[in-house]
Amino acid sequence: MKKVKYAFFLGCLIPAREPNYESSVRKIAPELGIDLVEMEGANCCAPFSIQSVDHLSWLALAARNLCVAEQMGLDIMTLCNDCYESLLMGNTILKEDKEIRDKVNEILADVGLEFKAKTDVKTFVDVLHKDVGLVRVKNAIRRPFNGLQVAVQPGCHLTRPKRIHFGEWMGVTALDELVEATGAKSIAYERKESCCGGPLRGINDEVAQHVAKQKLDSIKAAAADCIVTVCPFCYLELDMGQLEIKRHMQLKEEEYDLPVLHFVELLRMAMGMELEDWEIRAHRTPITRVLKM
Amino acid sequence: MGESGLSSLSSDFMHEVANTPRGRGVLTCIQCGRCTSSCPVARVVEEHNPRKLMEMIILGSRSDVLLGQLPWHCLSCFTCLDRCPQGGDVGETMFAIRNLAVREGNIPKGTLVQAQSLFDTGRVVTPSRMALVNRQRYGLGKEPAVDVKDVQKILRKTCFSKLTSQGS
Numbered sequence: 001m002k003k004v005k006y007a008f009f010l011g012c013l014i015p016a017r018e019p020n021y022e023s024s025v026r027k028i029a030p031e032l033g034i035d036l037v038e039m040e041g042a043n044c045c046a047p048f049s050i051q052s053v054d055h056l057s058w059l060a061l062a063a064r065n066l067c068v069a070e071q072m073g074l075d076i077m078t079l080c081n082d083c084y085e086s087l088l089m090g091n092t093i094l095k096e097d098k099e100i101r102d103k104v105n106e107i108l109a110d111v112g113l114e115f116k117a118k119t120d121v122k123t124f125v126d127v128l129h130k131d132v133g134l135v136r137v138k139n140a141i142r143r144p145f146n147g148l149q150v151a152v153q154p155g156c157h158l159t160r161p162k163r164i165h166f167g168e169w170m171g172v173t174a175l176d177e178l179v180e181a182t183g184a185k186s187i188a189y190e191r192k193e194s195c196c197g198g199p200l201r202g203i204n205d206e207v208a209q210h211v212a213k214q215k216l217d218s219i220k221a222a223a224a225d226c227i228v229t230v231c232p233f234c235y236l237e238l239d240m241g242q243l244e245i246k247r248h249m250q251l252k253e254e255e256y257d258l259p260v261l262h263f264v265e266l267l268r269m270a271m272g273m274e275l276e277d278w279e280i281r282a283h284r285t286p287i288t289r290v291l292k293m
Numbered sequence: 294m295g296e297s298g299l300s301s302l303s304s305d306f307m308h309e310v311a312n313t314p315r316g317r318g319v320l321t322c323i324q325c326g327r328c329t330s331s332c333p334v335a336r337v338v339e340e341h342n343p344r345k346l347m348e349m350i351i352l353g354s355r356s357d358v359l360l361g362q363l364p365w366h367c368l369s370c371f372t373c374l375d376r377c378p379q380g381g382d383v384g385e386t387m388f389a390i391r392n393l394a395v396r397e398g399n400i401p402k403g404t405l406v407q408a409q410s411l412f413d414t415g416r417v418v419t420p421s422r423m424a425l426v427n428r429q430r431y432g433l434g435k436e437p438a439v440d441v442k443d444v445q446k447i448l449r450k451t452c453f454s455k456l457t458s459q460g461s
Contacts, residue, residue: 010437012416016424019431026433041440043415048369049407050417052391053400055314057453061411064447100314107450111443160371161384195333195370203403207366210337278431 004131006077006122007069008036009087012044013232014079020275020282021232024264025079025124027273031140032132036077039068045078045086048199059100060107062090066121067113075120077127081231082199085157085164088121092164123158124264125230129174137181142272144183148293150266151224151258152179152186153215153238155231156195179228179263182270189222191215198237209248212241216256226259226290228266235260240284259287266290302353309393310350316389318382322347328373328383334366341366343373343383350390359397364390365404395456408457412448415439 014021029036044050046061065087069076078084094101095117105114128137152175159171172193176186197211216238219227229235239260246255260283265275269291280287303309310316328343335341341363349358358364367387374384394400400408407417416439420428425436448454 012418015428015436016416016418016420019424019427019433022433023431038437041438041443043439043441043444044411044417046411047417049404050411051369051388052365052404053395053408054451054453054456055388055392057448057451060447060451061444064443107447110446110450156368156370156372161374191333194372195368197333197368199368199370200366202406203401204366207334207338211333211368214333214336278427 004033004127005035005037005074006127007039007072007074007119009039009042009045009065009069009076009078009083011078011080011083011232013236018232018235018262018282020279021079021235021262021264023279024262024268024275028264028268028271031271032128032136034077034127034132037072037074039065039072039076042068045080045083046090047082047086049203051086056103056107058086059090059094060104062087063094063104063108063115064111064113066091066094066119067108067115069119070116075122077122077124079124080233081123081155081157082233084121084123089161089164091117091119091121123171123230125158125171125175125178126169128178134177134181137178137267141182141270143270145266145270145293146183148184148290149187149223149225150179150184151189151219151222151227152176152192153196153227153229153231153234154193155229155234158230159193175230175263179266182266184266187222187224189224190218192218196234196237197241198231198233201233201237205244206248208237209241209245212237213245213249216242216245216258219258220256224258225293226261226287228261228263230263235262242285257285259283259285259290261287261290301356303355304353306353306355306358307351309355310386310389313389313392315382315385315392318377318380318386319347319350319389321379321381322351322383323379323381324348325378327376327378331372331376333370333372334368338366343367343387346390347381347383347386350386358390359394360399364394365401400457405457408453412445412454412457413441415441415444
């Protein structure tokens with residue numbers, strides 16, 4: 001069977017805050033024939049907040065990560081939409097614009113590196129959907145979530161901006177199909193492709209919470225059993241965010257109690273591998289409702 | 294400033310933004326407002342209006358744009374960018390404005406904290422000691438190492454460290 005091998009870009013937020021995301025990825029990857037190779041010495045992708053401070057610093061730091069993958073002779077697989085956007089957009093700019101590439105390479109020369117435009121950046125959604133393939137994912141399902149109504153949260157940078165994505169990339173459809181491969185139903189809801197508010201967490205919490213609340217209200221109105229995310233920022237904003245919204249807006253405890261799962265957690269359980277206690281407890285909003293399905 | 298208020302406008306500002314990386318979109322804006330109508334922040338914050346911000350750039354309200362809070366309300370969700378009929382890159386222009394605003398000393402505390410963490414540790418968010426202990430307990434192995442020295446060399450060369458030290 002086809003073996004899929006990637007340079008594994010873990011990013012900052014997942015090891016710091018969401019070990020339950022990482023653990024499920026490491027559990028399912030070997031089962032689906034994905035070989036993940038650690039990127040030694042990789043740094044932060046330089047997300048939105050850093051891009052807001054300085055353009056050249058962003059590109060130089062993104063380029064350094066791309067160089068690490070180039071030296072490994074592998075394409076990069078990301079787990080976070082922000083890492084994906086930063087590295088993919090950086091890679092696209094550096095490949096297309098010789099002037100900025102020369103400038104970045106002059107900076108990288110100081111750390112003994114050169115960007116050679118030899119690697120590509122993919123999200124694990126793409127890897128699962130295209131490289132592993134929907135058929136193989138479906139064949140791996142042992143305990144389908146029949147009847148589970150899922151509100152999929154694709155997140156902004158899975159698909160936007162459109163122009164940096166490859167022509168055929170239909171990220172939201174791919175994710176819907178993967179969710180439905182687990183037996184669950186990906187339900188329609190208003191503002192499905194709208195932002196979770198997460199990028200403003202820690203910068204302007206009040207705005208972030210109001211944006212998140214709009215999304216949660218749409219999901220509630222669609223009578224979803226749970227939310228499924230692929231981006232650690234969306235996960236944080238919608239899982240822990242529910243507690244924060246209730247506290248800051250003085251709402252009743254039962255007002256928001258939607259379980260939020262990383263997609264890989266749903267897939268892992270559907271593949272017959274139960275979550276451990278610590279992984280269940282890592283969720284701020286209890287996920288008991290889904291575990292009982 | 295005279296009574297007319299004209300002296301507070303900077304006729305070069307639009308081109309200053311357009312010549313900043315990611316700022317070119319301002320030249321093609323036709324003020325149709327599709328950015329504002331698709332903006333998730335505009336729905337919850339009354340004063341947030343990307344079209345208005347583009348107008349202020351075009352008219353040259355330099356200090357109002359660069360010293361205000363509006364560019365920092367943007368989520369960079371890129372909905373406006375995908376929907377702009379002019380390929381006008383409003384969401385991209387926001388990055389150009391924020392880059393200029395930082396040079397005027399306008400940077401939110403949360404952004405500054407992330408920037409300083411990046412310089413000190415190579416990451417915008419760093420694992421707590423507890424998180425590191427838990428990694429071992431959960432069988433996740435050693436925490437992936439970051440080459441902080443290389444990150445600092447790069448950020449010194451781009452003057453990033455100077456930009457973010459002024460606010461601290």
